[in-house]
Amino acid sequence: MAIFKDRHYFRVNLEKKTDExxxxxxxxxxxxxxxxxxxxxxxxxxxxxxxxFLTAQERIESLIDKGSFTDISKPIVASDPLSFQDTKPYPQRIEEAQEKTALASAIIIGSVTIVGIPVVMGVMDFRFIGGSMGAVMGEQICHGMEEAIRCRQSFILVSSSGGARIQEGLFALLQMAKTAAVRGRLAEEHLPFISIMTYPTTGGVQASIASLGDIIIAEKGAMIGFAGRRVIQNTIAEELPSNYQTDAFALEHGLIDRVVNREDLREELGKVLGFFVGAQ
Ligand SMILES: [Zn+2]
Structure with missing residues (x-):
């Protein structure tokens, strides 16, 4: 059973604007x-x-040194291991998302520089089936971390995801363990992993790789949590605090290290990277 297809893959073009x-x-x-x-x-x-809302392309442009981006994603796209169909067949959903976003999948892995420091960066795009993590995203994140190890660089992940991709069932859930395992190798190599949570970082992504950063930064206004507010309230039959699952709540409860305004993110990343690179 194939979980990837290598056909229909295409590189991202930052110059091409999807909204004119x-x-x-x-x-x-x-x-x-x-x-x-x-x-x-x-x-x-x-x-x-x-x-x-920022697309993955816009997010990359807002964080990196101008012109420093190279798409180093693996040339794979999702296949349909479960022959899944809800209101439309899963392959059709993927094709429509590719058309809408000009991306091959819900994540791009790039080799970039930030304030002159070379890093490997993964950026998710919520427009692509809710930025959900299926087998392709899991593989791309692992590939990004392996590239970081190979090049002795830091790895940065910018999350924007509703969680695991339901259309891939268990294959999607497996990515939580798989990405966490490769993240462990990054730690063994003493290479920094900086996780940036944006609106929204929820479900299986929040419950795995996004929460495993050495430094976890939330963009101001990020929603951070596992299950939806209503689901939790119905389950525990209790009213939740009004700021539940906000950036401020996550910071107060030690889930993240800091909250940063969008316009300051690049500079903040530069500072953090400078600290780690200086210490290496
Ligand atoms: Zn306004």
Whole structure:
């Protein structure tokens, strides 16, 4: 039973913008804003400061030294080991997600530099079936960490995921153990793993690799948790605190190390990397 296909793979092109519209309306303040101005402002509303959703391509551009990105993902895409079908067949869902995002899967692995320091970086894209972790994402994350070991570099993972990919059943759940095992090898090699949680980092991704960083940074406004709020409330029959699963709650309870504004993330990463590289 094949869990990967090597056909239909394509590299990501950061120059190619999937959304060509010039203007957008801010859902928070209602202002009509010029898209390019928003992009230059880290996809933050210039009027009210609302964070707009970032695609993986935009996230990479916002964090790395300009022009330093090389897509080093493995040339694989998801197959359909369970012949899964809900409202549509799983292969069709994948093709539609590829079309929409211009990505081969829900994660990109890149070789980049940040403030001049070479690192391997994995970035998820929530538009691609909710950034869910199936066999391909698990394999790509492991590949990224193995590349980091081979090149003696740090590994950075930017999560934006609803959790395990239901369409792959147990194959998806297995990725939690698999990524955690390779993460252990990174630790044995004394190479830093920096995990960045963004809105949302939940389910099997939060419960495995995203929570295993040496340093765990949440972008301001991140939602961090395992099961959904309603599911937990119904299960334990208790009211949850109003700030449950927010960045502030996670910080207060020791799940993460710090909360950083989007516009400061790159500089923060530079500082953390500088600390580790200086100590090596
Ligand atoms: Zn606004």
């Amino acid at each position: 519209s010039l203007w957008m309306k801010c859902k928070s303040c209602g202002e009509l804003v010029f898209k390019r101005r928003v992009r230059e402002n880290n996809n933050i509303c210039p009027h009210c400061g609302e964070y707009f």
